Amino acid sequence: MEQLAAAGWIGISADYRLEPATFPDQVVDAKRVLAWTREHARDYGADPESVVLVGGSAGAHIATICALTAGDPRFQPGFEDADTRVSAVIGLYGYYGPAPTRGLPSAPEDYLGETTGRTSPDGIPPTMIVHGDRDPMVAPAMARRMAEQLREASADSVVYVELPGGHHTLDRFDSLRCSALTDGVDDFLRRALG
Numbered sequence: 254m255e256q257l258a259a260a261g262w263i264g265i266s267a268d269y270r271l272e273p274a275t276f277p278d279q280v281v282d283a284k285r286v287l288a289w290t291r292e293h294a295r296d297y298g299a300d301p302e303s304v305v306l307v308g309g310s311a312g313a314h315i316a317t318i319c320a321l322t323a324g325d326p327r328f329q330p331g332f333e334d335a336d337t338r339v340s341a342v343i344g345l346y347g348y349y350g351p352a353p354t355r356g357l358p359s360a361p362e363d364y365l366g367e368t369t370g371r372t373s374p375d376g377i378p379p380t381m382i383v384h385g386d387r388d389p390m391v392a393p394a395m396a397r398r399m400a401e402q403l404r405e406a407s408a409d410s411v412v413y414v415e416l417p418g419g420h421h422t423l424d425r426f427d428s429l430r431c432s433a434l435t436d437g438v439d440d441f442l443r444r445a446l447g
Contacts, residue, residue: 257439269315277328280319284332287319290304305340306320312345314347314350318361319337321365343441347391349361381412381438382412396413397415
């Protein structure tokens, strides 16, 4: 986040409910942050029309579902009319499968067919998925599959990066790889929002 801030990006780090919360509690929490960000972005010198979600691990799951369900009242109780569109989404070492739920489908793929007209012209914003090929917690095949499904459903760019030797939480420690990854994220965002 520090390297992106130094490049001119404004970042907001938000939390969400954990256990005993169940889906869609986490998505509702993230959408509340999205609504707040769009409402207050100008107060902090940011453009409310250029909001990007970035999430790692379970956060990638949440960010992807948020991007695919913009304006969906099922995920916006009490703030149904809030603008929760995103301009792009980035998933780092993400889990994209089902989660414990209270009835709503809980995997991002469950919402690929429902996105038309909600975000970008086809409903799916530009997406970047980054995963390490040695991730012991989430198999790279899951990230590859999510990228393929997004590419099939989206008219916008979907970038998949699989880092050789990369593990879960590959962005947590300062390294040449992490710096290069941050440069790649910066480049992706400038092109996606350009």
